[in-house]
Amino acid sequence: MMKLTVKDIAKAANVSPATVSNALNNRKGVSEEIKQNVLKAARELGYTRETASDKSTIRLVIFKRHGYVVNDTPFFSSLIEGIEKECRQQGYQLLISHISIMEKDFREIIAGLNNDSASGMLILATEMLSEDLELFGNYRNPIVLLDSCLRDSNINSVLINNEDASFRATSYLIENGHTEIGYIGSSAFIKNFFYRRQGFLDALHEARIAVKKEYLISVEPTMEGAYRDMSAFLENNKNLPTAFFADNDTIAFGVMRALKEKGVNIPKDVSIIGFDDMPFCEITSPRLTTIKVFKQEMGSTAVKRLMSLMTEGGGPSQKIQINTELIVRDSVRDQK
Incomplete structure (x- = not known):
């Protein structure tokens, strides 16, 4: 028997995949009538919480090439906090994995993630090069890169301008x-x-x-x-x-x-x-x-983009750049 997907339920209930996701995860924005219609269609197709428990999971991969930049700083803490908040609000569980190419078994760890049952993957790509992304080439579900983009790939990205x-x-x-x-x-x-x-x-x-x-x-x-x-x-x-x-x-x-x-x-x-x-x-x-x-906003935007890919296919690949703001304090002298 083929694996049941959100799109299958959406087709049977005559609604969008996003509506199915919202109904199954008891999120706001779906009327009780539509919700019951979705649940009825899901039951008739053999859907149970057990068969779709992975459909409410997002995996965040914190990738380190050298570890000089990606480390325990307020920048990355705030970025991850934004991801966690958005996942909670949308009813998704967040799983976090740490990958360092300085560790001997990093290829085996990535190979295991390529068979992951999570609905989609966010990769903190701050230190990532194009050759590193190739290691995730067998991952079957949507991927969004965070805090970097790779110009020779067509992967969705959310990053700083x-x-x-x-x-x-x-x-x-x-x-x-x-x-x-x-x-x-x-x-x-x-x-x-x-x-x-x-x-x-x-x-x-x-x-x-x-x-x-x-x-x-x-x-x-x-x-x-x-x-x-x-x-x-x-x-x-x-x-x-x-x-x-x-x-x-x-x-x-x-x-x-x-x-x-x-x-x-x-x-x-x-x-x-x-x-x-x-x-x-x-x-x-x-x-x-x-x-x-705007670190938390960047994390939140990445989750929203990944959700769009998971539930609706997402359309054309997007490179989303988050603008910044100059904060003037005391460390610059007016020389004029």
């Missing part, structure tokens, strides 16, 4: 009279950082400001690593720009510590802008100007 965000941050520095602007980037590659660098360069190019290679600094994307690498840079480089854009807040925090230890006043001597708007931005000295990422 990185390029426009870094363009806005850099433009803010320029608007405040800065023409000597540096970039503090991550030594560990992720696509988010690639596009943030592109937005930074585009802003300088549009303002006809030359890019100075000596102001393009690479640091480890951890607070301690950024502090260490920036301290080493400052030992050998006395000339600094008047402002820096940092790939994220974690890097900015480490860099600020190194600058202050060398007697550099922020923002009097050097201004700095971060990215993410982590809670620590409010308690740094000075308070950090940064780009606010």
